[in-house]
Every structure is written in C-alpha cells, then in structure tokens.
Amino acid sequence: MMATPADTAIRVQGLSKSFGSVRAVASISFDVVRGEIFGLVGPDGAGKTTTMRMLAAVLQSDEGEIIIDGVNVAAEPERVKRRLSYMPQRFGLYDDLTVSENIFFYAELFGVSRTERTTRSETLLNAAGLLSFRRRLAGQLSGGMKQKLGLVCALIHTPKVLLLDEPTTGVDPVSRRDFWAILYDLRESGVTIVLSTAYMDEAERCSRLALLHAGSIRYCDTPARLKEAMPGALLSVSAADPRGVREALAGKPGVLGTLLMGDRVHVRVDDAGNRIPELQALFEQRGIATAPIERAEPGIEDVFVALVGGGSRS
Amino acid sequence: MSASGGPAVLAEALTKKFGDFTAVDHLDLRIERGQVIGFLGPNGAGKSTTIRMLCGLLLPTSGRASVAGFDVGREPEAVREHIGYMSQKFSLYGDLTVRENLRFFGGIYRVRREDFAERMRFAISMAGLEGRQNALVHTLAGGWKQRLALGCAILHRPPVLFLDEPTSGVEPEARRQFWDLIHDLAAEHVTILVSTHYMDEAEYCNQVALIDRGTLIAMGTPSELRGHRLSGQLYELRCSPLGGALKALRGVTGVVEAAIFGDRLHVVLAENAPAGADIRRLLSEHGIQADLPRRIMPSLEDVFVQLVSRGAEHRVTA
Numbered sequence: 001m002m003a004t005p006a007d008t009a010i011r012v013q014g015l016s017k018s019f020g021s022v023r024a025v026a027s028i029s030f031d032v033v034r035g036e037i038f039g040l041v042g043p044d045g046a047g048k049t050t051t052m053r054m055l056a057a058v059l060q061s062d063e064g065e066i067i068i069d070g071v072n073v074a075a076e077p078e079r080v081k082r083r084l085s086y087m088p089q090r091f092g093l094y095d096d097l098t099v100s101e102n103i104f105f106y107a108e109l110f111g112v113s114r115t116e117r118t119t120r121s122e123t124l125l126n127a128a129g130l131l132s133f134r135r136r137l138a139g140q141l142s143g144g145m146k147q148k149l150g151l152v153c154a155l156i157h158t159p160k161v162l163l164l165d166e167p168t169t170g171v172d173p174v175s176r177r178d179f180w181a182i183l184y185d186l187r188e189s190g191v192t193i194v195l196s197t198a199y200m201d202e203a204e205r206c207s208r209l210a211l212l213h214a215g216s217i218r219y220c221d222t223p224a225r226l227k228e229a230m231p232g233a234l235l236s237v238s239a240a241d242p243r244g245v246r247e248a249l250a251g252k253p254g255v256l257g258t259l260l261m262g263d264r265v266h267v268r269v270d271d272a273g274n275r276i277p278e279l280q281a282l283f284e285q286r287g288i289a290t291a292p293i294e295r296a297e298p299g300i301e302d303v304f305v306a307l308v309g310g311g312s313r314s
Numbered sequence: 315m316s317a318s319g320g321p322a323v324l325a326e327a328l329t330k331k332f333g334d335f336t337a338v339d340h341l342d343l344r345i346e347r348g349q350v351i352g353f354l355g356p357n358g359a360g361k362s363t364t365i366r367m368l369c370g371l372l373l374p375t376s377g378r379a380s381v382a383g384f385d386v387g388r389e390p391e392a393v394r395e396h397i398g399y400m401s402q403k404f405s406l407y408g409d410l411t412v413r414e415n416l417r418f419f420g421g422i423y424r425v426r427r428e429d430f431a432e433r434m435r436f437a438i439s440m441a442g443l444e445g446r447q448n449a450l451v452h453t454l455a456g457g458w459k460q461r462l463a464l465g466c467a468i469l470h471r472p473p474v475l476f477l478d479e480p481t482s483g484v485e486p487e488a489r490r491q492f493w494d495l496i497h498d499l500a501a502e503h504v505t506i507l508v509s510t511h512y513m514d515e516a517e518y519c520n521q522v523a524l525i526d527r528g529t530l531i532a533m534g535t536p537s538e539l540r541g542h543r544l545s546g547q548l549y550e551l552r553c554s555p556l557g558g559a560l561k562a563l564r565g566v567t568g569v570v571e572a573a574i575f576g577d578r579l580h581v582v583l584a585e586n587a588p589a590g591a592d593i594r595r596l597l598s599e600h601g602i603q604a605d606l607p608r609r610i611m612p613s614l615e616d617v618f619v620q621l622v623s624r625g626a627e628h629r630v631t632a
Contacts, residue, residue, distance in 0.1 A: 044483035172356040
C-alpha cells in the first residue's frame with residue numbers, strides 16, 4: 001500500500017528491543033495508514049506485547065524510530081500519549097467502582113471536560129450496549145462486558161490512534177462480534193487501530209496484518225493477499241474416517257501438507273486442477289469413502305504455517 | 315457400576331441451581347467413547363458449571379450424569395480418578411524439570427509405583443520430550459509445555475479427558491501437532507471434551523455441542539452445524555463504505571443478519587430477500603458501491619452467533 005506522509009498514522013522503522021540475551025523484537029518496520037485496523041499476529045512470545053508497549057511510549061526501544069501522527073515517540077512521549085490510547089491485556093478497571101465511575105475516572109485522568117465527558121460517555125456506552133449497566137459495579141460485569149468497558153474508558157478522550165493488546169482473549173464469540181462492531185465504527189470515524197492477537201481466525205477481520213514470529217515481521221499484507229501468497233491450494237476432503245484419508249495421502253506427489261480436522265482433512269497441494277482427480281481416484285482405488293473433494297479457502301493459520309512454518313523451537 | 319461399555323458421558327436432565335439462578339437446566343447429553351467433542355457457549359451459558367459437574371467437582375441439584383460409567387453424584391471420587399484435566403494455563407511447575415513435573419502429577423493421580431516408569435516413558439515419547447527430561451519447564455517453548463501438560467493429564471490413563479482452550483497462544487505448527495496427539499488418543503478410545511471460545515479449535519472436534527442458557531441447543535459434526543443451522547443463506551458482500559451499507563441493509567425484507575467482517579460484510583439472506591442485483595442497486599441508491607453478493611459457507615462462528623442471539627431475543631420477549 002503506497003501512502004503519502006499525510007495518510008500515515010504510524011511509521012515504525014528498525015525497531016528493536018532485547019531483554020537480557022533475548023531479542024524480543026528484532027528490527028521491525030511497518031507503516032499504518034490512517035483508518036486502518038492493523039493486526040500484529042503471532043503466537044505467545046512472538047513480540048506482540050513488547051511492540052505494543054513501545055508504540056504506546058511505555059517502554060523504550062533499544063534501536064529504531066516510531067512516529068505516531070507526525071510525532072516522534074522517543075523525543076516527545078507525553079505529546080504522543082495525548083493522541084493515542086493504549087489498552088493493555090489487563091486494563092485497569094476498578095471492580096468496586098460502577099461503570100460510570102470508571103469512565104469518569106479515566107475522563108479525569110485524560111483531562112476531558114465535564115460537559116464533554118457526559119455526552120461522550122453516553123455515545124460510547126450506547127455503542128457498547130452498556131447504557132443500562134451504568135450503575136453496575138465493574139466487578140460484576142461479564143468478561144466481554146469488561147473488555148467493552150475498558151474500550152469505552154480508553155476512548156473517552158477521543159484518541160486518533162488506538163492500541164489494543166490482545167483485547168478479546170477469553171471473550172465469547174457473541175461479545176467478540178460486538179467488540180469488533182465497535183472497532184469498525186471507530187475506523188469509519190477515522191481512528192487508526194493497531195491490535196495484537198494470537199488468534200488466527202480473529203486476524204481475518206483486520207484490514208492488514210503483520211505475521212510476527214520470534215520478534216520479526218515475516219509477512220505483511222491484507223488478509224486476501226496473504227492467502228494468495230500461500231503456495232499451492234487448499235482442498236477439503238470430508239470423510240467418515242478422516243484418519244484413513246490422511247494415511248492414504250502420506251508421501252503422495254503434490255501433497256504439501258495435511259491437517260486432520262474433526263470430520264474432514266485439509267490437504268495443501270501444489271496444483272488443485274491436477275490433484276483433485278488424482279486424489280479422488282486414489283481414494284476410490286483404496287476403497288475410502290469420501291465426499292467429493294472441494295477447494296477450501298485457506299485461513300490465516302494455514303497461511304502462517306505455509307509461509308512462516310513452526311520455526312526451530314517447536 | 316462398570317467402567318467398560320456404554321457411553322463415555324451420559325447426562326439426563328442434569329440441573330444445577332445456585333439459589334434462584336438455574337445455571338444448568340435439564341441438560342441431556344450423550345457422548346460415545348473415542349469422540350473428540352467441542353463444548354461451545356457464551357460466557358454464563360452454564361458450560362463451566364456443566365464441566366465441573368462432569369468432573370465430579372460439583373454436585374448436581376437434580377438429574378443425573380455418569381462419566382466413564384461412574385455416577386457424578388454418588389461416585390464423584392471414582393469419576394475424578396477416571397478423568398484427566400488440562401487447563402488453559404497448563405498448571406505446570408516452571409522451576410521443576412520435565413521429569414519432576416511428571417513425577418509430581420503421577421503422585422497426585424496415584425499412578426502405581428510399578429507402572430510409573432512405563433507411564434512416564436509413554437508421556438515423554440508422546441510429547442516428543444525425549445532428551446529434555448531434565449530441562450526446567452520454564453525454559454521450554456509454548457508447544458512443548460502444552461504437550462507436557464497433556465502428558466501429565468494422561469499419566470493415569472484416564473478414559474475421559476477434559477481440555478480447556480488447550481491451544482490458545484501456541485505456535486500454529488505446534489498447535490497442529492497437538493491436535494494430532496488428541497486424535498491419536500481418541501483412536502485409542504479416549505473420549506476428549508474440549509471447552510473453548512475459539513471456533514478454529516471446535517473445527518478439530520468430531521462433534522460440537524452448543525450450550526446456551528443452561529441447555530444443549532445444538533449438537534452435530536462441524537459440517538452438519540455449518541450446513542443446516544442458519545435461517546437463510548450466507549453471502550459475502552464487498553462494498554464501501556461498510557458502515558453505510560450496514561445501515562442501508564438493516565430492515566430490508568429478507569435480510570436476517572448483516573455484520574462487518576474485515577473489509578466486507580457477511581449477510582444472511584432468507585428466501586424472500588431481494589436478488590443479488592437488486593441488493594446492489596439498493597445500495598447504490600444510498601451511494602454505496604458494491605459487488606454482487608457471493609454465497610459462502612458459513613463458519614461455525616456465524617452459526618454460533620445466530621443461534622445464541624436467537625436465544626437472546628427469545629429471552630427478551632419471554
């Protein structure tokens with residue numbers, strides 16, 4: 001994506017951070033365009049939180065540069081903090097304060113005027129579906145509601161950039177959808193969002209992704225283009241005995257990988273057009289009953305495994 | 315009561331009340347041996363309460379359940395001896411070695427002294443931890459820890475295994491290896507219950523049980539659930555701006571649901587919905603550029619969200 005400087009909300013260049021002998025973040029660079037939902041995607045230990053903390057100006061980098069909304073983070077951390085909001089994995093809500101009291105506390109902290117905080121919190125609570133819970137103690141909210149309240153607090157000062165570190169961990173699918181609906185509304189209003197996640201299915205919802213592995217960005221593109229970059233094609237073979245299907249596929253030419261699912265096998269092949277009839281014939285010859293082989297759309301996890309692999313550690 | 319034959323888990327009208335609140339409400343469930351079954355449900359649906367009852371940690375208020383042939387109400391200790399449990403946080407001791415962790419859990423699970431060497435060998439080879447028996451656990455990468463936690467949970471050869479979001483945050487490739495191990499265990503007739511919020515974990519299960527408001531609202535293979543459970547067909551719609559499109563589609567006859575998904579919309583259309591070209595025209599009248607809707611296979615999440623929100627609507631009107 002080509003971006004003019006005015007479109008660039010975040011520019012990261014050569015960013016590194018080590019803790020002792022561990023290089024948590026190893027010279028990463030990326031740009032985030034205004035109004036994007038940019039995903040930092042990778043397993044635990046990939047460097048997501050360290051990157052987020054550096055973006056939020058709460059952790060100093062060893063090397064490299066971060067510019068957020070035209071301001072250099074290292075040079076003017078306080079000025080940057082007014083333009084962004086950072087929601088760490090454990091957002092500091094006060095369990096013994098009500099929903100409203102938590103919001104007002106953060107409004108005070110960010111210096112939001114009294115009149116503004118009232119209208120702003122109404123709007124945000126409404127969007128989060130929390131309006132009728134204003135007087136409930138935060139400690140009595142469900143996990144999904146707590147995350148939404150955290151988001152409301154993080155947005156009370158109308159930041160231009162929102163940093164969310166694994167915001168939906170432990171949140172159920174219904175609440176997760178609500179949470180994402182709020183993020184999309186924010187994006188439409190021009191807020192730039194950077195979000196980290198270990199969940200590959202969640203990554204699909206971002207407008208652009210960086211696949212992070214052992215502190216490095218291995219690939220960075222839109223979900224659609226990452227899927228196109230995956231070598232080969234993905235096939236789905238539904239069968240009563242998926243294990244039998246997989247055994248039959250071992251070592252067959254053109255089969256790049258197999259994955260045993262609950263009621264089917266995903267097969268990555270070099271060329272779908274040629275391999276579908278070949279494999280169908282193979283199953284018939286072995287007497288393995290399968291549904292007709294279908295092409296399957298790869299998920300981000302398939303892409304991650306094909307492009308990044310498991311690395312050396314596991 | 316015998317531990318062989320019969321289903322691995324059988325619940326009949328299983329009910330748990332906390333004061334006035336009914337957490338689990340006449341739940342019926344039958345799980346055959348050797349199944350990998352996914353337990354899905356929103357927070358507060360009664361999922362954890364059900365699992366705690368099935369683990370023999372919580373007594374039912376009424377109804378009954380048996381696990382591995384033992385009654386959870388009358389023989390909770392026998393139930394606990396015949397299950398393995400692996401939590402999300404893999405309760406391992408980081409400052410103990412692999413071998414010491416196994417020995418510790420072997421003690422907890424009362425593995426007999428004469429069986430222990432063989433059980434430990436099995437756990438280590440299953441987890442691929444040969445040569446690392448003396449490594450401190452905190453030095454292991456996520457995938458190893460996860461497999462060690464599984465090894466600890468099956469030291470006493472439990473016929474039924476409970477896993478709680480077992481693969482969250484683990485490297486994708488290690489995660490796939492883990493699911494292979496789970497299916498290997500299932501092939502040896504171990505029954506595995508996986509409780510999760512993540513649909514991609516559910517996709518690894520042979521059967522998926524969806525729990526809401528304390529009852530079982532759907533159960534089937536992932537494909538069955540994807541194929542038959544939506545009240546309409548799912549379409550993907552590329553359009554811009556997305557927010558405007560969402561508003562324009564709300565209230566249109568036959569549009570059952572519309573939600574933003576990444577850079578496109580997911581729309582569920584009933585039979586009486588306008589044709590694709592008409593939807594495109596309708597959107598263009600609102601100044602929205604759109605492709606023709608493309609029919610796609612619903613994900614388990616689409617199904618889950620629809621079934622659960624249907625329940626929520628029901629609850630509001632009831």
